[in-house]
Amino acid sequence: MSDVKIATRESYGNALVELGAKNENVVVLDADLAGATKTGTFKKAYPDRFIDCGIAECNMMGIAAGLATVGKIPFASSFAMFASGRAFEQVRNSIGYPKLNVKIGATHAGITVGEDGATHQCNEDIALMREIPGMVVMVPADDIEAKAAVMAAAEHEGPVYLRFGRAACGLVNDFPGYKFEIGKGTVLKEGKDVSIIATGVCVEQSLKAAEALKAKGIDAEVINICTIKPIDKDLIIKTAKKTGKVVTVEEHSVIGGLGSAVCDVLSEECPTKVKKIGINDVFGESGSAGALLTKYGLDADGIAKSVEQFLS
Amino acid sequence: MTNLELQRHANEVRKGIVSAVHSAKAGHPGGSLSAADIFTFLYFEEMNIDPKNPKMENRDRFVLSKGHTAPGLYSTLANRGYFPVEDLLTLRKLGSYLQGHPDMKHIPGVDMSSGSLGQGISAAVGMALGGKMDNKDYRVYTLLGDGEIQEGQVWEAAMFAGHRKLDNLVVIVDNNGLQIDGKIEDVCSPYPIDKKFEAFNFHVINIDAHNFDEIRAAFKEARETKGQPTAIIVKSIKGKGVSFMENNAGWHGKAPNDEEYEQAMKDLNAIDETLKKAGEN
Numbered sequence: 001m002s003d004v005k006i007a008t009r010e011s012y013g014n015a016l017v018e019l020g021a022k023n024e025n026v027v028v029l030d031a032d033l034a035g036a037t038k039t040g041t042f043k044k045a046y047p048d049r050f051i052d053c054g055i056a057e058c059n060m061m062g063i064a065a066g067l068a069t070v071g072k073i074p075f076a077s078s079f080a081m082f083a084s085g086r087a088f089e090q091v092r093n094s095i096g097y098p099k100l101n102v103k104i105g106a107t108h109a110g111i112t113v114g115e116d117g118a119t120h121q122c123n124e125d126i127a128l129m130r131e132i133p134g135m136v137v138m139v140p141a142d143d144i145e146a147k148a149a150v151m152a153a154a155e156h157e158g159p160v161y162l163r164f165g166r167a168a169c170g171l172v173n174d175f176p177g178y179k180f181e182i183g184k185g186t187v188l189k190e191g192k193d194v195s196i197i198a199t200g201v202c203v204e205q206s207l208k209a210a211e212a213l214k215a216k217g218i219d220a221e222v223i224n225i226c227t228i229k230p231i232d233k234d235l236i237i238k239t240a241k242k243t244g245k246v247v248t249v250e251e252h253s254v255i256g257g258l259g260s261a262v263c264d265v266l267s268e269e270c271p272t273k274v275k276k277i278g279i280n281d282v283f284g285e286s287g288s289a290g291a292l293l294t295k296y297g298l299d300a301d302g303i304a305k306s307v308e309q310f311l312s
Numbered sequence: 313m314t315n316l317e318l319q320r321h322a323n324e325v326r327k328g329i330v331s332a333v334h335s336a337k338a339g340h341p342g343g344s345l346s347a348a349d350i351f352t353f354l355y356f357e358e359m360n361i362d363p364k365n366p367k368m369e370n371r372d373r374f375v376l377s378k379g380h381t382a383p384g385l386y387s388t389l390a391n392r393g394y395f396p397v398e399d400l401l402t403l404r405k406l407g408s409y410l411q412g413h414p415d416m417k418h419i420p421g422v423d424m425s426s427g428s429l430g431q432g433i434s435a436a437v438g439m440a441l442g443g444k445m446d447n448k449d450y451r452v453y454t455l456l457g458d459g460e461i462q463e464g465q466v467w468e469a470a471m472f473a474g475h476r477k478l479d480n481l482v483v484i485v486d487n488n489g490l491q492i493d494g495k496i497e498d499v500c501s502p503y504p505i506d507k508k509f510e511a512f513n514f515h516v517i518n519i520d521a522h523n524f525d526e527i528r529a530a531f532k533e534a535r536e537t538k539g540q541p542t543a544i545i546v547k548s549i550k551g552k553g554v555s556f557m558e559n560n561a562g563w564h565g566k567a568p569n570d571e572e573y574e575q576a577m578k579d580l581n582a583i584d585e586t587l588k589k590a591g592e593n
Contacts (some may be wrong), residue, residue: 007416008434010421027445037523047479048445051441053472054468054471054472056465056471056472057471058430058431058434058464058465058468059434059437059465059468059469061434062432062433062435062438062465062469063434063435063437063438063441063469063472064436064438064440065424065434065435065438066375066434066436066437066438066440066441066442067426067438067439068418068441069373069423069424069438069439069441069443070373070438070439070440070442072442072445074438089428090431090434090465093425093427093431094424094425094426094428094431094434094435097415097425098415098416098417098424099417166501192475206447226470243581256515264355269367311497
């Protein structure tokens with residue numbers, strides 16, 4: 001792990017600019033949050049292909065759908081709360097049902113939104129989006145993966161939900177031979193005692209937790225799942241068979257997110273005891289991202305403790 | 313096309329609506345019949361389309377924002393040659409491509425899936441915006457119900473269309489005055505509809521939905537309007553053409569039984585006779 005820290009929303013903005021140069025059909029929509037979602041960088045580079053819809057997310061999703069029908073590749077951007085929550089039914093009926101080629105760039109997801117508090121901390125979006133037939137759901141863990149996911153989303157024909165964070169996080173994919181593929185997870189650390197399957201900003205924390213656990217004699221395998229849907233069944237089954245114990249980590253509700261998706265796979269294919277670490281069916285609150293990760297047991301210490309308890 | 317020819321086509325469209333809904337034993341005849349003349353004018357005269365090439369790149373687009381009146385759209389598409397008229401009898405049946413609400417993935421000529429009210433207009437706005445961005449000259453038409461405009465998203469879309477001066481967009485509001493729960497002004501009045509669209513920077517035209525001279529003039533005026541989108545508010549009769557369905561909210565979403573179907577077809581056949589005589593004179 002290097003010391004570089006960058007929020008995946010920054011990566012989103014940067015990737016869009018790169019993508020804009022490569023593909024003139026790419027258009028970016030926002031709902032008055034370009035400064036925060038970082039689509040402002042695209043706006044600066046390609047003002048003619050940037051569409052500010054004003055504070056009207058439902059209409060934005062419909063406009064994106066219409067643009068997709070005439071050959072554009074729209075990236076519709078807002079906070080996860082509004083992209084997946086407020087506009088859920090528009091995403092389902094105007095984008096998902098007709099399987100239109102719309103990419104939803106949802107930033108400020110999860111508890112690490114921080115100070116804005118519960119109204120803006122979306123801990124439900126993975127659950128909402130993975131319910132929609134045909135929707136690809138990706139939660140990049142770092143700058144490298146976020147850029148790769150945006151590029152892959154543009155190549156993929158059909159709707160994609162991309163979940164980005166507000167808070168800066170370290171690199172976890174800065175290793176030689178890194179390759180991104182939709183639907184493929186990555187083993188970041190081999191281990192034999194327990195499998196920690198994490199997504200998004202929780203991957204970095206899980207790697208740190210694994211280091212702490214090592215000192216206590218626990219050899220944890222750490223797996224990064226970026227694509228929650230379609231999920232990498234083979235990898236999940238393989239690691240469960242190897243260690244026999246699985247812990248999932250996400251800054252999302254334990255209901256319907258990565259943990260549930262992993263359990264869906266294991267309960268059918270390889271029944272395994274699973275501990276889900278996430279937001280335990282409560283609303284969040286104001287605080288710094290770091291303080292909130294600590295309070296909700298999602299920082300390295302909290303994860304290590306939960307794993308230890310789970311194994312004892 | 314002459315008005316008489318349009319009237320004949322519209323009457324065939326109405327027969328298709330009644331037959332489809334009767335066969336399905338479900339569906340929305342009232343709002344399909346009220347919009348039948350508008351559907352007919354759009355597909356038989358106004359729009360640049362090719363039934364043999366439904367995905368023609370520079371075709372004009374139509375979005376049925378009031379998607380529950382799919383029988384009206386399907387009957388028009390069938391009568392225009394997009395698919396066999398007989399297929400209308402498969403409406404809403406398991407395995408049929410004629411879904412209860414428009415499905416762009418499976419129905420030739422359907423440019424956007426719709427049905428959840430308030431959403432179609434946004435997609436139409438997106439299509440119009442795409443046309444502007446690419447300097448294409450296709451036009452985009454969308455039909456809304458007067459009850460549908462109670463949805464807030466309609467006004468989000470209208471604000472955007474007015475702001476972006478989308479003069480390639482025509483929003484048609486089928487003002488038949490009735491929604492499921494009764495008269496629109498009793499449920500939650502959207503009136504004045506014209507003033508509202510004017511306030512959102514639309515060019516607004518009020519017409520009689522069943523008068524082809526007025527319809528033709530309105531769409532011409534819309535084409536000639538530059539720098540702002542057009543809203544055409546069409547004053548219509550819900551259930552138009554079928555005596556017992558006219559102006560009756562009860563026929564919003566109900567299928568006629570066999571006896572009612574016979575009566576409805578009798579009414580429409582009588583219109584045929586009248587049109588035939590008019591043609592002979």
